[in-house]
Amino acid sequence: MIGVAPGLLHPDLPCRRPELAVLCRDILDALDLGGGAFDLRVVGDGEMAALNRAHLGLPGPTNVLSFPAEDPQRPDYLGEMAVSLDTVAREAFLYGQPPRAHLVRLLAHGFLHLAGFDHGPVMEALTEQAVDALALTDARLS
Structure with a gap:
């Protein structure tokens, strides 16, 4: 399920559920998490x-938070x-990045956390792989 806070509007970023759903599915496919x-x-x-x-006891906003699933009854549920x-x-x-490309990067990063990856070279490479894969079909990423 994708939920969007009411009144959220950014002209350079997808803010509606259908567009976000397609974007997330494309990212998951690029990460072989389809x-x-x-x-x-x-x-x-x-x-x-x-x-x-x-959840983290930290002040102020951050870009993305991920909460991996721990439900053996739902092995397909990432979190x-x-x-x-x-x-x-803002970031x-x-x-100096296209906003949509940065969103793809952060969503890929978050999905990789949900899949059990920690920060490091492998996660960074997979994140950029997803950004590059989507850039091939979406001119708004470059």
């Missing part, structure tokens, strides 16, 4: 700051993720 179920909540900085404090479009837009500007 078929995995997940829950995604797309939020603004205010809600992300609350999630960050509640839950939250992404702040406010932070994505894309700061890093």
Whole structure:
């Protein structure tokens, strides 16, 4: 399930469930995680700051939070993720990246955490592999 916070609007980023669903499925396919179920909540900085404090005890918003599933009854369920479009837009500007490409990068990063990957060279390479794979079909990523 994909949920989007009410009133969330960023002109350079997908903010509607159907477009986000296609984007997530394309990312999962690029990461060879296709078929995995997940829950995604797309939020603004205010809600992300609350999630960050509640789950990690950290102040302020972050870009993405991932909560891997631990349900042996649902082996196809990857887990839950939250992404702040406010932070994505801000970071894309700061890093000089197309906003959509940065969103793909963060979603791929989050999905890899859900699949059990930790930070490091393998995760970084797989994340960039997903960004590159989607860039081949989406001119808005470059």
